[in-house]
Amino acid sequence: MKAMVCTKYGSPDVLELQEVDKPTPKENEILIKVHATSVSSGDLRIRGFKSPLMLWIPMRIVLGFRKPRKPILGTELAGEIEAIGKDVTRYKKGDQVFSLTGMRLGAHAEFTCMPENGLVAIKPTNASYEEAATVLFGGTSALYFFRKAKIRKGHKVLIYGASGAVGTSAIQLAKYYGAEVTAVCSTANFELVKSLGADKVMDYTKEDFTKNGEHYDIIFDAVGKNSKSNCQKALTPNGSYVTVDGQGMAKVRTEDLIFLKELMEANKIKSVIDKRYSLAQIPEAHRYVEKGHKKGNVVITV
Known part of the structure; x- marks a missing residue:
């Protein structure tokens, strides 16, 4: 072969x-x-x-x-x-x-x-x-880190690097869980992330999300290019910072694949x-x- x-x-x-x-x-x-x-x-x-x-x-x-x-x-x-x-x-x-x-x-x-x-x-x-x-690599990674951050309905979630493999899955999963999503990416990808359900969009080259006075329950760095110390000021008092870089590999179960299958079949994620x-x-x-x-x-x- x-x-x-x-x-x-x-x-x-x-x-x-x-x-x-x-x-x-x-x-x-x-x-x-x-x-x-x-x-x-x-x-x-x-x-x-x-x-x-x-x-x-x-x-x-x-x-x-x-x-x-x-x-x-x-x-x-x-x-x-x-x-x-x-x-x-x-x-x-x-x-x-x-x-x-x-x-x-x-x-x-x-x-x-x-x-x-x-x-x-x-x-x-x-x-x-x-x-x-x-759908697997991005979907299971986003699932793992959202569970780690204990995502729930009503949370304000910021996804940094929202247009990549993990980010595009993260937007859709966050919306499935009932969160309000702010997607950080380049202007060229605004329409894409909006189509996936992002409530707000931000261009990382033009706006610093840590300096606009907004606070988030979860900040998810889906590309591993930010830091906890930088994001801390934009978190709520009990907020969670999770990142694909340096917090270990996503632990995946067969049930996660079945869950993603069910979401795809219900047109909740693509x-x-x-x-x-x-x-x-x-x-x-x-x-x-x-x-x-x-x-x-x-x-x-x-």
């Missing part, structure tokens, strides 16, 4: 389309024919080995010293089950599923295996493979897709995501 392989740490040039062995599912695994995946910020961090200095050695131990131990990147996908292990009972051949591979990676390939009790669920019936694949690339164009996709201006998600059609 074909797969995009990260041959070493470095620029997008280290990514090579190669012919590799097609995986065989173990007794408790399903073999998924991948129809769609994405290039996320997580893929860029692994490929370029972006790590704080104090975590450099632990991260090299986890990821691999000279090159990624798991060289096929990709953390989210949607596809069809082609085969199942003999002990699998939850799924059958032909089921259409979506999945978060997490640190197993492996989604940037024509096929991958997942344990049946892993982060896998039947994909939303009203979503394409591309839409199903690209995937935002900026650009589409083929498996062979993944290096180009990395270069685009690296610019930091994508709207929602960059999808890979396999």
Whole structure:
């Protein structure tokens, strides 16, 4: 099968389309024919080995010293089950599923295996493979941090970096929970974030949300480019600051995938897709995501 392989740490040039062995599912695994995946910020961090200095050695131990131990990147996908292990009972051949591979990676390939009790669920019936694949990373991340901040109806929520993969999901989830949402992004993305439900919009290049006298119950930095000390003055006395940077990886449960499936089927949340690339164009996709201006998600059609 074909797969995009990260041959070493470095620029997008280290990514090579190669012919590799097609995986065989173990007794408790399903073999998924991948129809769609994405290039996320997580893929860029692994490929370029972006790590704080104090975590450099632990991260090299986890990821691999000279090159990624798991060289096929990709953390989210949607596809069809082609085969199942003999002990699998939850799924059958032909089921259409979506999945978060997490640190197993492996989604940037024509096929991958997942344990049946892993982060896998039947994909939303009203979503394409591309839409199903690209709601997972942003959706589960936003869910995790909003739960951490104990979001509830009536909260005033500010989302910094509202037009990215996590931000576009965060707007929709915050509205689902009954919050009033202020979206911070560039003027070019105002119409997008308004269409997702943002009540107020703010251009980060023209207005400083910490100096306009407004206070928020939750400030969610969806791109990891702000700081708690900077945001503190804009929080209510018991307000929460949460960020995708430095507060750990989102802890995800299979129930979260099922929840997102139900929200998609009820038209409460949708995937935002900026650009589409083929498996062979993944290096180009990395270069685009690296610019930091994508709207929602960059999808890979396999």
